Amino acid sequence: MRLLARVVAIVLALVVAYYAYHWYFPDDEALIRARLDDLAATVSHTGGDGFSQLTRAAKFGTFFTEDVVIEIGGGIAPIRGRDTVMALAAKAQVPGEGFTIRFVDVTVAADPSGLSALATMTATAQGRSLGDFQAIDARELEMGWRKVEGEWRIDRVTGVETIQRPR
C-alpha cells in the first residue's frame, strides 16, 4: 500500500511538473493558439462608441505583419498591408449589439526553424440581429504565421472554399 501511494505521488508530481513546464515555457504552437484567442477577443465586438473601435483597430493591427495579405475569397478583393487592414477595421460598420468571433478546430504546424508556422481553423461569427435570432457565418481559414522580433504575427490569411460555388 505504501509503495502504491508512492507510485501515485510520483506520477502526480510528474504530471504537475509537465504542465508547469509547458505553462512557463510554452512552445510555438501554444503561443500561436494564445495569439488566436487574443485575436478572437479583440475582433469580437460588443457594441461601443467610435473611440473604442479605433482602439480596437490599433490593437488589431498588432497581430499582422506589415506585408500581410488577406484573401477570403467569395468575390471579395484581397486586402494587402497592415495599414489597409487597420484602416478597414477602424471604418467597419458594426451591428448594433455586436458579434462574437471564435476560432474552432485549430491545427498549428510550426516549421522546425521556429520562424514560420501554418494554422488551419474554422472561424465562426455569431451576431444578434432581430430579437433572439442569431445570425451566424462559418469560414474555413488558413493562416500563415511569421515570427517578427520574437512575436508571432499573421502574414497571410486565405479562405478555403469548403463548398465551391459555381461561377
Next chain:
Amino acid sequence: MQSILLGRRPRRTLIRAAVLVVVSAVVFGWILIPIRAQGISMQPTYEPGSFHFVNRLAFARRAPARGDVIGIRLAGPGVMYVKRIVGLPGERVRIDGGVVLVNDAALDEPYVKNRNPSWSLPETTLAGDEYFVVGDNRGMPIGQHELGKAKRARIVGRVVF
C-alpha cells in the same frame, strides 16, 4: 445505502455502469455525432436551435445518394455545414428560376416549401468525387446561402433524427 445505490450485486452494477459509459462514449463520440442547427439555410426541415445526430457510418456500405441530408466538415468536426445532396458525381447541375436541374431535367423537391425564382447558377459538371449540395431554404437570398460542390472526403455522415 449501498444496496439502494448499487443493488444486491454491486460489482455487477458497477461493471454494467462502466460498459454503459464506454458504449455511450463510443456511440456519441465516434458514430452518432450530436449537432445543433444554427442558421436558416435548412429551414423548414431543420429549425435553428434544433438538435440532431450525424451518423458517421451511414456511408460505410453505400455511397451518398440524392436527397441525403449530410454533414460537411470544415477545418474539423467542431463545425459542420448541413446540406442536402441534389447532384451526384458525373452529373451536370444548374439552377434556373429557383429550380434545380440535373442533366437538364428538373428535380422534384417536395421538401422545398419556399422557392425564390431569382435563384440562378451556371451549369457545373461534377467530378468523380464531388456532390452538389444545397440547403432546403430556397426563399433566402442566394448570395447568403452556401451551396455548390463538396468533396466526398469532406462528408462526415448523414443527418439522422
